[in-house]
Amino acid sequence: MPSLGADMESGLLVEWRIGPGDRVSRGDVIAVVETDKGVIEAEAFVDGTVEQLLVEPGARADVGVPIVRLAGGGESNGPAAAKPAVPVDGSEGASPRVRATPGARRAAERAGVDLADVAGSGGRGAVTEADVERAAGGATPEGDEERRRRALRRSIAALMARSKREIPHYYLAHTVDMTAALALVAARNAGRPPGERLVPTALVLRAVALAAREVPEVNGTVVDGGFVANERVNVGLAVAMRGGGVVAPAIADVDRMDLEEVMSRVREVSGRARRGLLRSSEITDGTITLSALGDRSVEEVHGVIFHPQVALVGAGSILERPWVRDGRVEIVPTLRLSLAADHRASDGRRGGAFLVRVARLLESPEEL
16 A cells, blocks of 8 residues: 555555556556545556455555555565455445445445445446435435545644644745736736636746756755755645645646646646545655645745645735835735745755745746
């Protein structure tokens, strides 16, 4: 079972996307796993041919426990004799041989429905919660969604508490004149339908990535108390999920994309995050994070670093403010940027250089 977050201890196998004899390559989606943060598509770590599936759908496995054996590529995580996975309810479970989602199993238990009698409409014939509700005549009590929200909140709180406890944060802030950036956005969006328009967040993502490449002390992780810079710039974008909670899926190699590519990836990743279906690499591969509140009308964001990263950039709303230019006071659109950084990896001087570089790029958006 892969670790799909710094605070993850176990995951629930919802569905296999592979079977014995299938050939898989590193990065292929092989399974769907449910964690406190939602449903995540787990990807293969190595190339190989599927020899044996070691965990049944509906079973929970601790992080590090083997869930599949690959021939020619090694086992996914250690020896097959490791601690076995257990069904979701900790016992033999409700019809463990029936392919069903976790929500469907809980709903079936509450409603007294035998999963073996329910026709599944999910992937590979899996029984879904809606299938159980139909079989029960719509009498399934509500409450799963609220329980998931509470679990997500607990998970986020635990991760943030760990970050504040273990990471020596320092904070910086800087105000950016967004006149040129908004002019570029307006020019690019002329004549485009709403679903294809560029948004300022794409410019901020690109500026953060380029600046992080120049100031590598903000782009990496702390391992055994020492900073390790990352050669890639994978910017996590904090996304508010439906029903509450935040995830920060990573957009890989933002420094190598143009603005249109960045915007396309923002739409794709944000959409899947809000639907609760992210890929494991998007959860684990972030090297720095951007928390942008867009039109929420909050001037400034003071973030908490996502462990084990070493920096988080906050971007408030674009608001009009008085601005002195050439000895005259003007009203201009401005963006308040903040940086939360890890003192083990950088100091205020390097953090300041990074934040100022982000600002300069936004003030000269033709460089993006």
